[in-house]
Amino acid sequence: MHKRLGEGIHIWLILNMLRFLKDFLIYGLASVIGKIAALLLMPMYTKILTQEEYGIMAMLISVKGILDLASNLNIHSGIARDYYEKGINKTILVSTGFWSILTISISILIIMSLSCNFWVENVLSLHGHELDFILVLLSIPAGSFISYFSILTRFNKQPVKFAIGTIMSLVIQLTVNIYTIAVLHWGITGFFVGTLVGDLFSLIYFYLLNKSLVNLSFDWNYLKRALKYCIPLLPAILAGWVDSSLGQIFIGKSVSYTELGIYSVAVQFASAFTLISMALRNVWAPYLYESYKKPNFQSELDRLFTFFVLLAIFVSCALSLLSNELILIFSNKDYLDACIYLTMLCIPMSFLLLFPIAQSGLSISRNTKFVGIAYIIGSTLNILFLIAFLKKIGVVAVPIGLTISRIVTYFMMYAATRKYSSLHLPNQLLIALILSVLISLVLAYFKSNIILRITFLIIITAFLTVIAIKRLNIINFLKSLVNKAD
Structure with missing residues (x-):
């Protein structure tokens, strides 16, 4: 009986996760189409x-x-x-x-x-x-x-x-x-x-x-209640804008609009993460507020976090290893300098994708001021880095500063989530994310042969598949469905 009960709970967890992913895919569909359309129009933009x-x-x-x-x-x-x-x-x-x-x-x-x-x-x-x-x-x-x-x-x-x-x-x-x-x-x-x-x-x-x-x-009381929740988030949103946009403004003002144009092509490709992030943000708040009181929510959270980290690793490696070919296809050789920028943007964009999950405990407990504090500290480090190094090392300072900001912000929010809730995340997976991107960066920087790059991408994909099967319990889920049918 206990075995059947355990199998029933396991099936419920997986089915609930699948319902979440269904809404995630539907909400993300429009973003996917938008990004594909933007890429298809890029040759027109870069030519005209x-x-x-x-x-x-x-x-x-x-x-x-x-x-x-x-x-x-x-x-x-x-x-x-x-x-x-x-x-x-x-x-x-x-x-x-x-x-x-x-x-x-x-x-x-x-x-x-x-x-x-x-x-x-x-x-x-x-x-x-x-x-x-x-x-x-x-x-x-x-x-x-x-x-x-x-x-x-x-x-x-x-x-x-x-x-x-x-x-x-x-x-x-x-x-x-x-x-x-x-x-x-x-x-x-x-x-x-x-x-x-x-x-x-x-x-x-x-x-x-x-x-x-x-x-x-x-109703003024409703407005005051809403402002009490959202005002502490404003510094976080402002800091998010600083991270995503101030670097581009610095390039335009301190370097040149031509260099900004090249960097913007890299940002356009890196927005592949944005479409995933937007879809996740669209469904995360309703899902979180409806589900966090349910039993075994922590197990479901672990699976979802694992899924999105593995997805971020795959997208990062694919964009990094194929950056040269992608830019030649969708723009022209004048923008090839964007290849390195694109690879360097993968780590900060991956961490940004995980922000809604990292701050879940703060959203539940209404301690949103800590989200703002984390964003402000991260963005301050970004600004200081840009001021100190942009003119010395050039445009590469922008993605480096962004990486510092996003990693610091993520772990500060997660530390606060651990303090004000019982939620926790398998952050050891982030080591695999960082290492895979760094290897991809080396291969991209030295303009490795495309066969070598594709081989590495295949190896990474196989590695991710094995982890997904093991950590997401896909095989056990399928066995449970078969046993239930019998």
């Missing part, structure tokens, strides 16, 4: 746009990141945290978030528009790109509400509708981009026009899905 224009586009995208943060104060995360709480009126809660974000985002838009010339000329040194900056500003309110309504769509467990809306928006954006850049020759202006049009479609689509939850109601 100069390296300097590509760098300026990356600079404006980085600026948009901090403006997006300022326009919503991360209120959507505070609203999402209370969405499943008992005694909460969801309509009043969602409406409170809606009107708060509307007020903040419109205010930011007006203030930044009135001071446009100051930012373009004096801060960013982007003379002649005032229109591009205005287009970035116009997309801010739309982007804030897209984030808000898409979170509600996820919490209402509508992954298919989420994927459909995201994909349709992407198709519209890319169609406009191709027409304005390749046909009308609008340059980077065409890119931001496409972004704005796609955002407007997403805003309308996700609003229609959630309009039943929005009315004229507003």
Whole structure:
């Protein structure tokens, strides 16, 4: 009887994990399609746009990141945290978030528009790109509400509708981009026009899905409760922006926009991690808040962590070992210097992927201030490293500084999670991640023969498969299903 009970619990754990992975794949589908489309359009961008224009586009995208943060104060995360709480009126809660974000985002838009010339000329040194900056500003309110309504769509467990809306928006954006850049020759202006049009479609689509939850109601107590949760996270989000974007701004201001253009190609390929990370973030909060009180949650957490570490190792090695061929296929030989940057970005991007899992205990216990502290310390180390070494060793300082930041942030969050919860993670797997990327970096740096690189990739894949079979208990799961059928 005890044996059958154990088998039943084991099957329940695996099936629950599979349900999680199903939602993960659905939410990630739109991101996958988006990244594939972006890669397919890269030859057009790198052929029509100069390296300097590509760098300026990356600079404006980085600026948009901090403006997006300022326009919503991360209120959507505070609203999402209370969405499943008992005694909460969801309509009043969602409406409170809606009107708060509307007020903040419109205010930011007006203030930044009135001071446009100051930012373009004096801060960013982007003379002649005032229109591009205005287009970035116009997309801010739309982007804030897209984030808000898409979170509600996820919490209402509508992954298919989420994927459909995201994909349709992407198709519209890319169609406009191709027409304005390749046909009308609008340059980077065409890119931001496409972004704005796609955002407007997403805003309308996700609003229609959630309009039943929005009315004229507003509750200050709900807002205060949301702010109490999300304000401590703001330093973490700001530090995250510093890590992901400040390095690019430093390159543009301290080195050149041409070098920034080359580095941005590496970032574009490294965004393969971002699509996995976005899918994980989309499903992790609902999953965590619904599951952490269930029995054997720790076992399920171990399996999920193992799965994502193994996935990060495979993606890191594939990108690193094939970086030369990928860049030649999707851009041209002028961007080959991006190969080393891409390999160096794999470790920090892998650690970023695991952040939601590492901070799980802090999210459950509402000790989110420690997330902010960890991010701030990591980003401070990154900034200090860039200031000290960017001009001495060049662009490679950016991925090195980012690696230092992400590793420090991860282990600080994990240490706090261990302190304020009983959760723990098999972090020894991270050693395999770092070693595999370092070996790949050596092979990429010395431009090893492609046969040698592919052989190493096959060995790594076989190694990961063996670990997956052993640690995820796949064979035992299949045996349990067979025994249950009998």
